[in-house]
Amino acid sequence: MAALPRPLQDLAADSIQQLHDAVARHEKVCYASSLGAESVVLTDLIWTHVQQIEIFTIDTGRLYPQTHDLIDRLQRRYGRSIKIYYPDACGVESWVARHGVNGFRDGPQQRHGCCAARKLEPFRRGIEGFAAWVTGIRAAQSPNRALAHALEWDATHGLHKLSPLLAWSEEDVWRYIHAMGLPYHALHDAGYPSIGCAPCTRAVPPGADPRSGRWWWEDEASRECGLHPRRAQSGRDTRV
Numbered sequence: 224m225a226a227l228p229r230p231l232q233d234l235a236a237d238s239i240q241q242l243h244d245a246v247a248r249h250e251k252v253c254y255a256s257s258l259g260a261e262s263v264v265l266t267d268l269i270w271t272h273v274q275q276i277e278i279f280t281i282d283t284g285r286l287y288p289q290t291h292d293l294i295d296r297l298q299r300r301y302g303r304s305i306k307i308y309y310p311d312a313c314g315v316e317s318w319v320a321r322h323g324v325n326g327f328r329d330g331p332q333q334r335h336g337c338c339a340a341r342k343l344e345p346f347r348r349g350i351e352g353f354a355a356w357v358t359g360i361r362a363a364q365s366p367n368r369a370l371a372h373a374l375e376w377d378a379t380h381g382l383h384k385l386s387p388l389l390a391w392s393e394e395d396v397w398r399y400i401h402a403m404g405l406p407y408h409a410l411h412d413a414g415y416p417s418i419g420c421a422p423c424t425r426a427v428p429p430g431a432d433p434r435s436g437r438w439w440w441e442d443e444a445s446r447e448c449g450l451h452p453r454r455a456q457s458g459r460d461t462r463v
């Protein structure tokens with residue numbers, strides 16, 4: 224971390240401490256990587272400093288090829304493996320038979336149904352047996368995420384949820400990536416600040432809301448995938 228300017232060193236040290244604290248407190252901790260810019264920062268912090276945390280990701284079957292390239296580059300750099308969970312094939316087949324291969328565009332209900340089959344089902348298997356999961360969300364990403372707390376009880380999934388990058392700005396993330404020479408998703412250089420499934424992600428103009436390229440045909444209010452549900456009030460973790 225010597226390559227980092229002092230404020231960023233402090234920010235990274237605080238995030239590492241949060242990760243260590245989570246392991247000390249909960250023992251079995253996993254990180255669900257989205258493979259976006261925040262993910263490569265967290266992957267570096269975890270695989271360099273808090274290696275007890277297991278990293279997994281979800282291959283929904285609709286990812287960009289560049290996402291697979293990034294998985295490969297990260298694994299080669301650190302000599303570690305990201306565990307990949309795939310959706311239950313019967314669940315996806317059944318959803319597609321009922322709604323069509325691109326039926327997620329027909330409305331928020333259909334879109335959430337596709338995310339449930341392709342993301343939530345494998346996510347639930349990914350967190351099975353863990354007491355806490357780590358996310359890369361930042362408060363500045365959306366009004367909904369600004370309401371998050373660094374440590375929360377995730378009542379939906381029944382385990383603790385740690386967001387150690389909550390206080391990071393987008394600039395902090397990119398300064399860390401460049402200073403540490405980390406590999407990152409190739410589409411970030413093509414105007415994609417937030418990257419998910421290919422048919423549900425598009426480039427945005429410079430300066431636009433970074434989340435506006437995700438599910439752009441929906442109201443802002445419904446643009447989460449179910450891993451980070453909309454929140455109406457404090458979910459602060461009071462169980463620690």
Ligand code: SF4
Pocket residue numbers: 283285327334335337338339341342419420422423448
């Ligand atoms: S992001 Fe789009 S393609 Fe991916 S699971 Fe959700 S609705 Fe389906």
